[in-house]
Amino acid sequence: MKEVKHFINGEFVGSASGKLFDNINPATGEKIGIVHEAGAPEVDAAVNAARAAMQGDWGRMPLAERANLLHKLADGITARFDEFLEAECLDTGKPQKLACHIDIPRGAANFKIFADVVKNVPTESFMLDTPDGQGALNYSVRKPKGVIAVISPWNLPLLLMTWKVGPALACGNAVVVKPSEETPFTTTLLGEVMNEVGIPKGVYNVVHGFGPNSAGEFLTRHKGVDGITFTGETGTGAAIMKAAADDITDISFELGGKNPALVFADCDMDKAVEGTLRSAFANCGQVCLGTERVYVEREIYDTFVERLKSGAEALKMGQWDDPETDMGPLISEEHRSKVLSYYRKAEEEGATVVTGGSTPEMPDGLAGGAWVQPTIWTDLPDDADCVREEIFGPCCHIRPFDSEDEAIALANDTDYGLATAIWTENSSRAHRVAAQVDAGIAWVNSWFLRDLRTPFGGSKQSGIGREGGVHSLEFYTELKNVCIKL
Ligand SMILES: NC(=O)c1ccc[n+]([C@@H]2O[C@H](COP(=O)([O-])OP(=O)(O)OC[C@H]3O[C@@H](n4cnc5c(N)ncnc54)[C@H](O)[C@@H]3O)[C@@H](O)[C@H]2O)c1
Numbered sequence: 001m002k003e004v005k006h007f008i009n010g011e012f013v014g015s016a017s018g019k020l021f022d023n024i025n026p027a028t029g030e031k032i033g034i035v036h037e038a039g040a041p042e043v044d045a046a047v048n049a050a051r052a053a054m055q056g057d058w059g060r061m062p063l064a065e066r067a068n069l070l071h072k073l074a075d076g077i078t079a080r081f082d083e084f085l086e087a088e089c090l091d092t093g094k095p096q097k098l099a100c101h102i103d104i105p106r107g108a109a110n111f112k113i114f115a116d117v118v119k120n121v122p123t124e125s126f127m128l129d130t131p132d133g134q135g136a137l138n139y140s141v142r143k144p145k146g147v148i149a150v151i152s153p154w155n156l157p158l159l160l161m162t163w164k165v166g167p168a169l170a171c172g173n174a175v176v177v178k179p180s181e182e183t184p185f186t187t188t189l190l191g192e193v194m195n196e197v198g199i200p201k202g203v204y205n206v207v208h209g210f211g212p213n214s215a216g217e218f219l220t221r222h223k224g225v226d227g228i229t230f231t232g233e234t235g236t237g238a239a240i241m242k243a244a245a246d247d248i249t250d251i252s253f254e255l256g257g258k259n260p261a262l263v264f265a266d267c268d269m270d271k272a273v274e275g276t277l278r279s280a281f282a283n284c285g286q287v288c289l290g291t292e293r294v295y296v297e298r299e300i301y302d303t304f305v306e307r308l309k310s311g312a313e314a315l316k317m318g319q320w321d322d323p324e325t326d327m328g329p330l331i332s333e334e335h336r337s338k339v340l341s342y343y344r345k346a347e348e349e350g351a352t353v354v355t356g357g358s359t360p361e362m363p364d365g366l367a368g369g370a371w372v373q374p375t376i377w378t379d380l381p382d383d384a385d386c387v388r389e390e391i392f393g394p395c396c397h398i399r400p401f402d403s404e405d406e407a408i409a410l411a412n413d414t415d416y417g418l419a420t421a422i423w424t425e426n427s428s429r430a431h432r433v434a435a436q437v438d439a440g441i442a443w444v445n446s447w448f449l450r451d452l453r454t455p456f457g458g459s460k461q462s463g464i465g466r467e468g469g470v471h472s473l474e475f476y477t478e479l480k481n482v483c484i485k486l
């Protein structure tokens with residue numbers, strides 16, 4: 001049984017209140033950890049430690065040295081790859097063959113990419129004509145924003161946390177991270193690596209707990225916080241926005257989605273089926289960029305439905321460390337209840353259940369886990385809750401369309417605007433459709449292909465701001481203009 005403490009000012013410490021909560025392995029339902037729940041005192045200590053780090057060695061550290069330390073940090077994660085892999089898979093239930101290609105390598109790469117971005121990003125200057133003819137020189141400089149609150153989700157715990165901590169530290173900030181109560185392990189393990197590579201104490205702090213009236217809310221309402229970066233549900237984002245309003249604290253949000261895939265008759269069917277299988281069922285459907293709405297051109301609709309059904313039914317569910325496992329469980333019993341409530345609602349709303357729709361028979365050792373069947377529906381109305389609301393499980397609805405304009409209209413008929421996948425071998429159509437779908441990220445003949453230099457984020461109820469490459473600097477720095485009269 002692992003005891004999980006907070007990481008504050010370079011040390012692992014417990015909660016003054018003594019409050020603890022269980023950490024459950026979602027694949028088995030077994031208790032695998034006991035976690036300290038932070039109260040206001042721990043959050044206060046973490047924010048104060050971050051502030052002190054900004055005023056100490058870290059705040060004075062030259063850029064090149066800071067960037068070099070972040071490269072060492074990435075190497076430190078890689079050196080302990082298997083520990084991070086096991087911790088992440090025990091916490092989430094996800095299969096090792098997913099985490100060893102996505103979660104852990106990206107968890108490390110996020111530090112390298114931003115260490116390199118900050119070393120190479122220019123700032124602007126302007127010469128201003130003045131009446132006396134001498135002119136004035138304007139130049140901009142980027143300064144760290146300060147103490148950043150990082151609130152991260154449970155679906156890709158390490159990756160999505162370092163996607164924020166990487167640029168935050170690269171820009172010279174200090175952070176207080178509140179990982180999801182479902183997945184405390186890898187964020188805490190990173191504290192050990194921070195000490196190993198020599199990141200000054202107080203630069204990276206971790207407090208555990210929940211949202212409302214717990215560590216999350218204490219952190220987002222803390223007056224010592226200069227910015228809040230959050231990834232999670234849209235409703236939570238609204239609550240955090242309200243908390244931030246009192247002190248006009250800057251926010252960066254990566255929120256929910258109800259992403260469409262558009263499959264045209266001129267697609268490469270093998271690619272479209274393989275890509276949609278991944279986008280619908282990877283990580284047990286718990287990926288914000290995942291596909292829950294599939295629109296298929298009518299002439300290939302029956303074939304596509306049949307092929308996606310076959311692919312879904314071939315997915316193997318099992319233990320994280322079984323190399324044959326394609327899909328793990330949902331993150332928790334609570335989330336499984338939510339997903340199963342949509343499985344029931346789909347049938348009430350008139351769905352044809354092409355495959356799935358219930359819970360699978362699992363072997364004894366896994367019978368206590370949060371398992372659900374990969375599920376495909378057809379024949380739902382466009383206004384069905386299962387077509388409009390984010391379910392965040394291994395399920396999708398397939399609907400035919402008859403024209404490109406109809407496909408685009410269907411794709412855009414949503415409150416979200418995060419991602420889309422477009423399957424067509426016609427390059428003019430690819431560019432034309434990608435330009436018209438209201439989404440922050442449009443993939444063509446691919447999905448989750450990530451260039452970390454590119455802008456990442458969503459519109460409407462999918463988020464505020466963009467992360468990635470130089471775009472992250474807009475949130476993690478304050479841009480100052482200096483005007484020198486010559
Ligand atoms: N856009 C993206 O990049 C992206 C990426 C991953 C997940 N998500 C979204 O996240 C959701 C799933 O993750 P989740 O269930 O962890 O989300 P969630 O909103 O329930 O929780 C996310 C984090 O916020 C904390 N939190 C909850 N209420 C809070 C409050 N009032 N104040 C401060 N902190 C609070 C939680 O403890 C957790 O650490 C899905 O909606 C998914 O679409 C979006």
Ligand SMILES: O=C/C=C/C=C(\O)C(=O)O
Pocket residue numbers: 155156160163286287288289450456
């Ligand atoms: O569940 C959402 C996944 C988000 C992925 C990223 O933010 C990324 O790849 O940088």
